[in-house]
Amino acid sequence: MKSIKNHLSLILALVSILFAMQTLTVTNRSIDAYKEKLKTNYSLVVVSNTKLDIKIIKKKIPLVSEVKLLKVDEAIKKIDSSMSKKNIELLKLTLPKFYKITLKKYPTPNEIETIKKKISLLGNIKQIEDFKATYDVTYKLLSLFQTIVQVFSIVVFIITSLLIVKELKIWQYKHNERMNIMGLFGAPKWLSSAVLFRLAIVDAILSSFIVYIAFSYISSSNWLSSKIKSVGIEVEVFNFTDDFPILFVAAIILSLILATTIVFGHKEEV
Amino acid sequence: MDKVIIAKNISITYDKQEMIINKASFTIDSGSFVFITGASGSGKSTLLKSIFGALKPVEGSLIVGGVELKGVSKSKLNLLRRHIGIVFQDYKLIKEWTIDKNISLPLIINGYEKSVIEQQVETLLKHVRLKHQSGKYPLELSGGEQQRVAMARALSHNPIMILADEPTGNLDDYSAQLIWNLLEGANEQLNTTIVVVTHRIPQTLNVDYKHFHIEHGQIHEVN
Helix, strand or coil, X not given: XXXXXXXXXXXXXXXXXXXXXXXHHHHHHHHHHHHXXXXXXXXXXXXXXXXXXXXXXXXXXXXXXXXXXXXCHHHHHHHCCCCCHHHHHHHHHHCCEEEEEEECCCCCHHHHHHHHHHHHCCCCEEEEECCHHHHHHHHHHHHHHHHHHHHHHHHHHHHHHHHHHHHHHHHHHHHHHHHHHHHHCCCCHHHHCHHHHHHHHHHHHHHHHHHHHHHHXXXXXXXXXXXXXXXXXXXXXXXXXHHHHHHHHHHHHHHHHHHHHHHHHCCCCC | CCEEEXXXXXXXXXXXXXXXXXXXXXXXXXXXXXXXXXCCCCCHHHHHHHHCCCCCXXXXXXXXXXXXXXXCCHHHHHHHHCCEEEECCCCCCCCCCCHHHHHHHHHHHCCCCHHHHHHHHHHXXXXXXXXXXXXXXXXXXXXXXHHHHHHHHHHCCCCCEEEEECCCCCCCHHHHHHHHHHHHHHHHHHCCEEEEECCCCCCCCCCCCEEEEXXXXXXXXXX
């Protein structure tokens, strides 16, 4: 019981930090997946009086993925099907060219402005439609969500770090006593602090596995997967090969910092 | 006879202002039984702390087991301490370790094999009449029993010297007598040097002993 108590306080603090870290990762992953989805749906429409050189556009604006000239035939047919062939051809010649520009990634509002500026310098551009109204709301919502999660994670990290500092003082008191006694019998520093390091490493391993189990359970639950699918994206909540090593290393580093601080803060009692 | 402790004009202080021990000199022979007495606050425990290197003399020379303690390195001090057994009035047992593991501490530090440690711990537990308490934690034992564990720990690695600070100060008569018998036994049978700091020398002792008294920072031998 005593032994469990010794471990529990550090494990709880470490689990909170790792949980916040993984939540942040999942959030970033979801936002990236959603941006990817938006990217495929998002495009700019450019209206030009003259034909544009697609190669030049791609060269001048590296963010551009594809430039497609839109066919106007269908639109003309809809206007008036009784129009003579000659008139249709004449209309085609007088109509401006419509281009659909798709991008390599979901752009920021600043990037859209830069793209528009560069396109407008290309030549005889009549109009650029960026669908800004819809786009801005979505982008701001995503940014807000990401900021909230980041702030939340930082707050969790600060509070948990404070808990760890408090825990450090308790550990310092408890381990100082043992290290002092061992020192009386000539134990070298590595031996008198070995218990502490073992405890710290065991706690780090346990914490990473607790978080792994928790996230494995969460990712297998229908509740979350249905929520993710409802927004039309697919997100891996926990990837063992990618996420576990990061969490494990973070837990080990944090607990080793704690143990090292105690060992180097130790002074022999006189 | 070899000298296990040689102190020449040593001065010991905590704060560099008031000297607890002031330019004192004495020697302790190897294999002897020594009592250090003095009034409360006279510096008995301070002197003992100096002998095991927790408090270094600010002047003079203090040689313990052939090691000059003034300016001694931590690693050299650790080596010396591995040959000394210590007993305190407040036992200084590791609470989260069983009494068996507490007894084995000096053996672990000295790198003994597990089988040797187990055998030695068993022998010592019988010796201090605590075999029936094996596997328990210090706080599950009475004060007298805890001091017997501390005594077993001090004896476990057959040290060249045992330093004891008021070892029977808080004990019942039975435990106190057992502690004195163990110290006598180690001195007579193993030729271990025993240095005991105490208020009162027990009357029931069967060994020849040397008596030093501390007063006003000076150490005098009492005949």
